[in-house]
Amino acid sequence: MLKPHSIPVLRPAKTDEFLPPASPWVMLGGLILLGGVGLMAGLLAVLPYRVTVRAEARVRPAGEVRLVQAPLDGTIDRLEVAENQTVQRGDVIARLDRTALESQQRQTEGSIQQIRLQLAQLEAQDRWLMSQIVAQSRSIDQEVAVTRAEFDRQQQEYRVQQVTTQADLAEARAALEFAQTEMQRFERLADSGSISQLQREEKRSAVQIAQARVIRTQAALAPSAAPVAIAQERIAQAEANGQATIATLNREREALRQQRSELQAQLLQTQQTLQQAERQLQTSVIRATADGVILQLNLQNADQVVQAGQTIAQISPQAAPIVVKAILPPRSIGQIQVGQTAFLRVTACPHSDFGTLESTVAAISPDTVAASTTETNAASGTNSQRFYEITLQPQQTTLVRGDRECALQLGMEAEARIVTRSQPLLQFLWQKTRGSVDTNSAN
Numbered sequence: 205m206l207k208p209h210s211i212p213v214l215r216p217a218k219t220d221e222f223l224p225p226a227s228p229w230v231m232l233g234g235l236i237l238l239g240g241v242g243l244m245a246g247l248l249a250v251l252p253y254r255v256t257v258r259a260e261a262r263v264r265p266a267g268e269v270r271l272v273q274a275p276l277d278g279t280i281d282r283l284e285v286a287e288n289q290t291v292q293r294g295d296v297i298a299r300l301d302r303t304a305l306e307s308q309q310r311q312t313e314g315s316i317q318q319i320r321l322q323l324a325q326l327e328a329q330d331r332w333l334m335s336q337i338v339a340q341s342r343s344i345d346q347e348v349a350v351t352r353a354e355f356d357r358q359q360q361e362y363r364v365q366q367v368t369t370q371a372d373l374a375e376a377r378a379a380l381e382f383a384q385t386e387m388q389r390f391e392r393l394a395d396s397g398s399i400s401q402l403q404r405e406e407k408r409s410a411v412q413i414a415q416a417r418v419i420r421t422q423a424a425l426a427p428s429a430a431p432v433a434i435a436q437e438r439i440a441q442a443e444a445n446g447q448a449t450i451a452t453l454n455r456e457r458e459a460l461r462q463q464r465s466e467l468q469a470q471l472l473q474t475q476q477t478l479q480q481a482e483r484q485l486q487t488s489v490i491r492a493t494a495d496g497v498i499l500q501l502n503l504q505n506a507d508q509v510v511q512a513g514q515t516i517a518q519i520s521p522q523a524a525p526i527v528v529k530a531i532l533p534p535r536s537i538g539q540i541q542v543g544q545t546a547f548l549r550v551t552a553c554p555h556s557d558f559g560t561l562e563s564t565v566a567a568i569s570p571d572t573v574a575a576s577t578t579e580t581n582a583a584s585g586t587n588s589q590r591f592y593e594i595t596l597q598p599q600q601t602t603l604v605r606g607d608r609e610c611a612l613q614l615g616m617e618a619e620a621r622i623v624t625r626s627q628p629l630l631q632f633l634w635q636k637t638r639g640s641v642d643t644n645s646a647n
Contacts (some may be wrong), residue, residue: 254490256621257539259594261530261548263616265520270494271346272297272517274510275487278304280503287501290522291492297517298503300488305481312478319471326464333457339449344446351439373418380414387411496521499614507558526601526612528563530620531591539624540568546596546622550603553610561612567595567621596620 260374277298285297387407496519503516528548532540547560572590603610 224353254378254623255625256547256623257532257536259530259532259536259620261528261594261596261618261620263526263550263612263614263618264529265499265524265614266527267521267524269499269521270496271515272490272519273399274300274490274512274514274516276300276512277483278488278510280506280508280510282506283385283501283503285517287498289299289498290471291496291498291519293492293495295492297490297492297498300490302485302488305485305488309481309485312474312481315474316471316478318466319474321466323467323471326460326467330457330460330464331449333453334459337457340449340453344442346452346630347442347446348439351442352370355436355439365436376414376417380411380418383411383414406437431561448609490516492517492519493518494521497614520614524616526598527566527570528596528618528620530594530596530622531595533589533591534572537592540565540592540622542566542568544622544624546620548585548596548598549619549621550610550612551617553603554615557608558605558610560601561598561618561619563596563598563620565594566597569593588630594620594622596622 281301282299283297284299285291285295291297335472387410389405390407497522498517500518501516502514504509530546543567544565546563546565548563549555549560550558553561569592571592573593574590598612601612603612
């Protein structure tokens with residue numbers, strides 16, 4: 205153990221033994237640096253920073269742009285206009301190839317003529333069948349009339365025969381009674397021997413002859429009704445044959461009517477096809493739908509195939525004011541409001557030479573539109589994406605720098621920077637730094 209008197213005594217240290225004394229210039233520089241940092245921090249906390257949203261844009265005419273669409277499928281035969289050309293309503297934009305339509309029209313007209321010829325032949329056959337029916341009816345009536353006359357004659361002969369037979373029967377009975385009376389008288393005379401036996405036998409024979417005549421007359425009293433029945437059968441057969449023939453002719457006529465109805469329906473359908481072909485021939489000439497300027501022509505050359513409803517051209521109204529149409533993805537639309545300020549960098553007017561063009565957000569589309577159909581379809585846009593369309597109203601249509609000018613023209617491309625809000629620069633840097641830290645932490 206060390207004794208207290210053996211512990212060495214520590215000497216207090218002095219300041220100049222650690223750091224050399226600062227010179228006045230160093231102290232002045234430090235104060236200036238500290239003041240600069242404080243001033244910069246103050247400026248960062250005070251100076252505003254514009255938060256912008258970038259969007260691709262294109263110079264377009266204000267108002268409604270009229271579309272010219274292909275009325276039917278076909279191939280372009282000839283172009284009649286070019287972009288930026290002034291047109292009037294009804295002017296020819298392009299002509300479709302009419303070869304196939306004209307061929308279809310000729311074939312349809314030939315089919316109509318053939319159907320009409322067949323209808324005329326059917327009409328002639330129908331008239332011939334009708335004449336045959338009338339002639340057959342007359343023939344039946346004549347045959348029935350002849351048969352009825354024969355029937356009447358047979359009945360008349362039957363009645364006459366009955367009357368004659370009745371008279372003959374009465375005469376035969378009278379002769380029989382007379383012969384019987386004579387025989388009885390001769391029998392008495394023969395018994396008395398007044399006459400010979402031969403005379404008595406003669407009277408007996410006369411009675412037998414009279415009896416036979418009565419029997420024969422009675423047999424003839426009921427003549428056969430076969431001729432009358434035959435005549436009636438002939439009448440019925442004539443009527444049946446005539447009706448059968450007429451029925452056959454009527455069936456043939458009904459078949460002709462059915463065939464004629466089918467041909468008339470086919471004729472109507474073919475006429476409708478012809479009318480459609482004629483309308484297509486009329487619409488094969490694509491015409492301007494309004495007065496204006498050809499803003500965009502989607503046809504490059506002849507022989508280009510187009511489909512019905514395909515947009516052929518866009519016509520802007522004449523003397524329409526210029527606006528700028530920008531497209532914005534849905535994720536950024538929540539920051540955009542009407543009335544916000546935007547700055548345009550026009551590609552055709554270099555930013556280094558003419559600066560930016562101030563404009564104002566005038567309208568926002570209520571729904572998204574496809575990039576392929578919007579008027580502001582940028583060259584780098586994809587057809588599968590959808591965007592909101594932002595209408596920007598520039599404060600002027602000409603960029604001026606000194607004695608140089610760059611006027612806006614339809615179709616020019618631009619980059620729009622829409623100012624969504626203004627915040628201190630320090631806050632912006634803090635948000636950026638925090639966002640970078642959060643991103644690195646997540647990774």
